[in-house]
Amino acid sequence: MDNSRVEILLIEDNPYEAELALRSLKKNNIANTIVHIDDGAEALDYIFCRGKYAGNTTIHSPKLILLDLNLPKVDGLEILKQIKSDDKTCMIPVVVLTSSKEERDIVDSYRLGVNSYIVKPVNFESFSKAMSDLKMYWLVLNQWPPL
Amino acid sequence: MKNIFESKEVTAAIPGENSATIHEGRDCAIKNLLTAEATLVNDSELLLSEKGKKNEALLLEKEIADLSFAVSHDLKAPLRIISGYAGIIQADYSGALDTEGNRLLALIVENASVMSTMLDAIVGLSRVTQQEYVMQMADMNSLFNKISEEHKNSTTTETTMRISNLASVICDVNAIRTVAGNLLSNAIKFSANATQPTIEIGSETGNEEVVYFVRDNGTGFDMKYSSKLFRLFQRLHSKSEYPGIGAGLAVAAKIIHKHGGKIWAESVENKGTTFYFSLPINNQ
Structure with missing residues (x-):
């Protein structure tokens, strides 16, 4: 995979949730390369070029990581912790996308350095708008440091 | 999708502990609940001991x-998916x-949204x-005045509000603000059709408690x-x-x-309702 082209990494284990998110993200005309990984351990391998991604010589640096919290094997908070505690990846914006309004999750996420925390709306129109808003914000409006 | 009946070691997660424990505990929350119930029924000795x-x-x-954690996390996902695919169609x-066909589709979307609100209510209730409550002396005048201002701004109904001088009381201000807000929005809603809402x-201050009331002519x-009246999801x-x-x-x-208080209502059809709640004076 050509590292330079990946703009969004979506880490989400539920295939239907992922389909809805991908559909909304691809909906407007900005062409993006989106990689979807459905497993926490694999997501870490992908970001840090380990396991089956060991062949990659550079760290994958998507412009934005969309992270579900409830994931098999390695959960979202652990992924967040590892991304934010490594000098090579700590500047990648990470947005938590979750069902949970639990205060514990919100506090834990910010404590670990999350850049934004979004509770996915149940209504699809609102969800779709949230997705395109956050894509617009993080990929167009927001200035991010060169990686 | 994750199975909430997944068999894991029975873990009793304590709120406030790290999230990994919470996730584990939540995974078998229903199972634990059933186990707890079974224990209650079977183990009479345990029942007898304090x-x-x-x-x-x-x-x-x-x-x-x-269980509430499971509701807020896991039950929301399939609901959002139902709503999502219907939304795509x-x-x-x-x-x-x-x-x-379009009418029926809209009903799916609408009811998914109702269920989402209900799930939020279950979580809110739990x-x-x-x-944990922070008990302090609360200025009930400013509390009710602020809330009635907020409600005035968010409704189109011309409602006359009369707030008498209210006694202060020791309570958790945030929680009582929720009570006041709920009673006031009900009063506005159910009096909206009156000639002059x-x-x-x-x-009223008694020996051991203060009784507050919210009266409408709805x-x-x-x-x-x-x-x-006070049961979840019951409507009159x-x-x-x-x-x-x-x-x-x-x-x-x-x-x-x-808070150790009471709440009740008196009502006459087409005349109006009065909600009362009492709060103990010596509440620490």
Whole structure:
């Protein structure tokens, strides 16, 4: 995979949730390369070029990581912790996308350095708008440091 | 999708512990709940001992916390998916359906949204149970005045509000603000059709407690259904008449009971309703 082209990494284990998110993200005309990984351990391998991604010589640096919290094997908070505690990846914006309004999750996420925390709306129109808003914000409006 | 009956070691997650434990505990929350129930029934010795009862109560409280966590995390996902796919059909394929088809589709979306609100209410109610209260002297005048201002700004109904001088009391201000807000929004909603909607708020100080009331001149209800009033998702009016899911009073009652107070209502159909709640004066 050509590292330079990946703009969004979506880490989400539920295939239907992922389909809805991908559909909304691809909906407007900005062409993006989106990689979807459905497993926490694999997501870490992908970001840090380990396991089956060991062949990659550079760290994958998507412009934005969309992270579900409830994931098999390695959960979202652990992924967040590892991304934010490594000098090579700590500047990648990470947005938590979750069902949970639990205060514990919100506090834990910010404590670990999350850049934004979004509770996915149940209504699809609102969800779709949230997705395109956050894509617009993080990929167009927001200035991010060169990686 | 994750199976909430997944068999893992039975873990009793304690709220406030790290999230990994919470996730584990939540995963088998339903299983634990069933186990707890079975224990209660089978182990009569445990039932007899006070300590056992206390432990069971604590365990059950934890289970409810876990269950509410499962509700907020896991049940929302399939609901969002139902709503999502129906939404895609609405957005991209509505032309392929006739009017009736589109109407039915809209009903799916609408009801998914109702269920989402209900799930939020369950979580909200269990949050009331878990929350630790900060007891302090509350200026009930400023509390009710602020809330009535907020409500005035968010409604089109011209409602006359009369707030008498209210006694201060020791309580958790945030929680009582929720109670006041719920009672006031009910009063506004159910008096909106009156010729001149009027709401009166007052208080009366007794020896051991202060009783507050919120009185409207609205549609009222038949007192023979009053026992349903404070139960979750119970409603005394049809949804088409007065929208809502029936959670506000359940939350209010839980908060007042947690303060050691009482909540009740008196109503005459087509004349109006008065809600009362009492708060103990020596509440630490």
